[in-house]
Amino acid sequence: MSTGRKELTAFERGEVIGAWKCGICERKISEALNHLKTTIHNIISAYKERRNETLPPRTGRQPIILERDVLLQLMYGRVGVKKPLVTEVNRKKRLEWAKERKDWVNEWQPHKKYNVECLIPTIGKSGHTNLYQKIGQILQEEWSNINANKYQNLVDSMPRRVAAVINNKGYPTKY
Structure with missing residues (x-):
């Protein structure tokens, strides 16, 4: 069994799905492909839900929105009007x-x-x-x-x- 944490390639995921479709149980698939049983189970469960052998692309790190970015978008770079000193x-x-x-x-x-x-x-x-x-x-x-x-x-x-x-x-x- 592999101990490192790595994302399985699309080909490896396809092997798991193909073996499952052939009627092989999860335990035998994990022994044959040398992956953890929970990994095999998660791949099969995801396939049942989405009917897709590959994972959707990851979005990556969320961009950090700074306060100045929000202000620039809302203000459009304009200077605010000053309040008069006397009403x-x-x-x-x-x-x-x-x-x-x-x-x-x-x-x-x-x-x-x-x-x-x-x-x-x-x-x-x-x-x-x-x-x-x-x-x-x-x-x-x-x-x-x-x-x-x-x-x-x-x-x-x-x-x-x-x-x-x-x-x-x-x-x-x-x-």
């Missing part, structure tokens, strides 16, 4: 806001003390002041430490910013 609804709101402030006058007072405590709850459930009051004091100190020129420059640039939004019809600007 159409937001663009219209920006343009409307800018038109309302077209003749905006600088009324900002740089040295005015703003009350930031209104943003922070200062009285707890018990009626006593709590940690939030300290946070409010810290915020008030930091607000007064900010250089007024920094904010004055931002306020002075507002007419230019508004004009840029109007010129771009609500679309993004360099600001």
Whole structure:
């Protein structure tokens, strides 16, 4: 009996089928042709199912489909359209806001003390002041430490910013 695993040739398969058609049992065919009994049985079973002495050709290794191959087939090599930075609804709101402030006058007072405590709850459930009051004091100190020129420059640039939004019809600007 052969011990190596190899595919039988078409001629060897034909010998097995021919011997079986002549009425020889599988055990005697395996002894005469020096092949395993299971190999002889599998060849005869395949012949009964397909009525073909040879095996169908093998397809070989399946091709590996890469993600980029799928994308190339679906996209056809085109570049996707970028999403606009400002939606159409937001663009219209920006343009409307800018038109309302077209003749905006600088009324900002740089040295005015703003009350930031209104943003922070200062009285707890018990009626006593709590940690939030300290946070409010810290915020008030930091607000007064900010250089007024920094904010004055931002306020002075507002007419230019508004004009840029109007010129771009609500679309993004360099600001």
